[in-house]
Amino acid sequence: MDPSISALFSPKSIAVVGASRTPGKIGYEIMANILGYGYGGRLYPVNPTASEILGVKCYPKVSSIPGEVDMVVVSVPSKSVVEVIEDAGKVGAKVALVISSGFKEVGNASLEEEVVRKARSYGMRVLGPNIFGVVYTPSRLNASFGPRNVIPGGIAFITQSGALGIALMGMTIVEKIGVSSIVSVGNKADIEDADLLEYLAEDPNTKVILIYLEGVNDGRRFIKVASEVVTKKPIVVIKAGRTEVGAKAVASHTGSLAGNVIVYKVAFSQAGILQANDVEEAFDISRTLANIPPPTSERLVVVTNGGGAGVLVTDTLAEHGISLTTPPPPLAEQIRKLVPPFASLANPIDVTGMISNENYVNSLLLALNDPEVGAVLGVYCQTAVTDPTMIAGILISKIREVGGLSKPLALAFIGGEETYMAIRRLNDFGIPTFPTPERAAAAIASMYSYMRMRNNVMLRLKEVLNA
């Protein structure tokens, strides 16, 4: 494992060059986030005109710090970056986070190349430039000027976009989406997605890797690494520039080529990468893949208390290549005892709007417990005879009793205020729950898509080995 990449996620010590005493300045916000999020390693602000910042002793330069420095966060004007890298390189810093902008993104490619050359000459790797920082929740590291109180969880989020990346970081907090890591890759002058993928594939805290991608420098390596990673964990990509027009917009935005639209699509598919249609879907499926176990068989059963909502999920599942087969007969027989005589025991199983809280939950549990069922999608429409918060409470306690989910369960809870409360509770507990039928269906479908793509990739890798 590249020690520079390890240092990026779990540095033993950090120097912040350009640390500031002025709230609002980037050099202040990064310091405040590192301290405030609870980083446990050594922290050295570097600023020649200050003696201490936020109560931490300050040093005039990196080379004057008494201890070893793993990571250097660089937030100084672009013209001074090479000098800082030189100084940090001399004392053995492993990785530099170049926050500073004013490089390739404004046409200054040669300065960017010089930064990388200088760093490499000392065996140091560079993240950026033009980034907002790095978060790694298992080491309580928030070396970014984004929001502070990121929620720990299983998603590693790599973003090529700064403003959007910070904004989505904020969104994860509101939507209670747990992350293991957030990495702003910016201009990708040195450290590329593939480097991060190699590391995150082995990271036990990361269950899913989500990438906002405009373009890659080395497409061949990206695809090669990605297809190895997906045998271990899913990769979800939001590809900006997935249309010809969008690809041109990428070019004008970053100066980098977004590449041929079709080439990307085909390559993603062959590598087993899930391409999300939009930001919402990307987080929906990442959250689902991160929180629940893989399907135990091809057989997906839908349990709904609303026929119409059952049809909507059937449509969405069909569009994702999933067809519903009739439920196993023993399951149908057991559920028959809980539902009115006019209930439909096809798939979706329509337990009807007359069902009680308890029997809705019991129907879900019977489906989950059936050995032939591989995954369950529960669809619930708020009715006068049921209470969504009670359903959530009963379901959570029953699943807790058996020690958690042993196969995937995703839920659509549709309704008013109490339903939204139930959604929050279920998500907090770790059952992916959505406010519309289609979002839940797309989320559970992604588990099957991943399973199939992964199998294809493994078959191909095997063929290569046997050839």
Place this chain on the structure above:
Amino acid sequence: MDPSISALFSPKSIAVVGASRTPGKIGYEIMANILGYGYGGRLYPVNPTASEILGVKCYPKVSSIPGEVDMVVVSVPSKSVVEVIEDAGKVGAKVALVISSGFKEVGNASLEEEVVRKARSYGMRVLGPNIFGVVYTPSRLNASFGPRNVIPGGIAFITQSGALGIALMGMTIVEKIGVSSIVSVGNKADIEDADLLEYLAEDPNTKVILIYLEGVNDGRRFIKVASEVVTKKPIVVIKAGRTEVGAKAVASHTGSLAGNVIVYKVAFSQAGILQANDVEEAFDISRTLANIPPPTSERLVVVTNGGGAGVLVTDTLAEHGISLTTPPPPLAEQIRKLVPPFASLANPIDVTGMISNENYVNSLLLALNDPEVGAVLGVYCQTAVTDPTMIAGILISKIREVGGLSKPLALAFIGGEETYMAIRRLNDFGIPTFPTPERAAAAIASMYSYMRMRNNVMLRLKEVLNA
């Protein structure tokens, strides 16, 4: 205008047959909703064993009510419905809402036909059976057993599904989506979507008609009426059974045919009906079409403070057939004065993450004020140097100053808690604002789709007239 359909939306008096004193019973909930939502007409509970319900004098049957009865709400066992219809028909009731289930949906088609025949013999029309009721906010009518405090607004929502319909009714309250009307059509034994469309087309309180549709009885009439209606206001359809598999699920759910998938798609498109991909999109575009004026030209300008988010909306717009042309030169020149030198003045206009609250708003306003610009999509990523609630506040006060929007503006606000507060404020004010780039792009695109479809329909209607 059919007086029965007028009576459905604005009855002068209502009899509730099967009214109950027991909270939780449908006959109680409907009474409580009619009273609680502030209906101003006369209300007569009908129940032979009660003298008053919720403080309102009770009658043993409809024919014993002293005054005229416009609408009869029927919530009695299915076998007693014909008798109630007979009694109400005799005294001249105009419309019956048959809440009761136990008809065609459970195989009892002949009883359903008898109900309609009986009603028609008295010139009465029937909504239902198997429905949850009717809401019409301009007359403060909530004759349903769904949630009570529906928010007044411009969307008329017609739903063939009961459980899903009630659940979505709850969702509109949480999401602050204003409705003029909610009509549960159930089995559509008599009153069909086309009858409602004809009325709602002329209703000044309805700006958009949103239909959850599984199937129609008279497809030819539906399409004919719809294509006339869309020349006046948009129709958005959520078609359950839009895949072959989904269509089969409809058949097993309602016993009605969902029809050929392709036939529906083509017919919708020719009639100028917007087909939504999912529930979320349906409400997103309905809310947008209901709240903002139509585009004044083909030219859509995107203003973003995040390049990546700009690319994502470019992709979504392209997928909806909208290509972005360079901004009018005078607009570019004016915005140039507000933005850093490295800002991109192409379309999307990337005002960069360095822009201030005031100048982000000013950029939006400049775009809105340019005579060549037909519509504006604003994309905002929460950054450290801006405050989303301040941006919302400034924007709202500036737009209020000029007396409201004169061309469409939709917004994507992406970020943390303050961003979500800003989204709620902007939506409350009437500017459709969404938490992801793609949802805002799809919303503004729907205005152009509607404009184009409407033009096509009008051309065809003109050809028919000239032929």
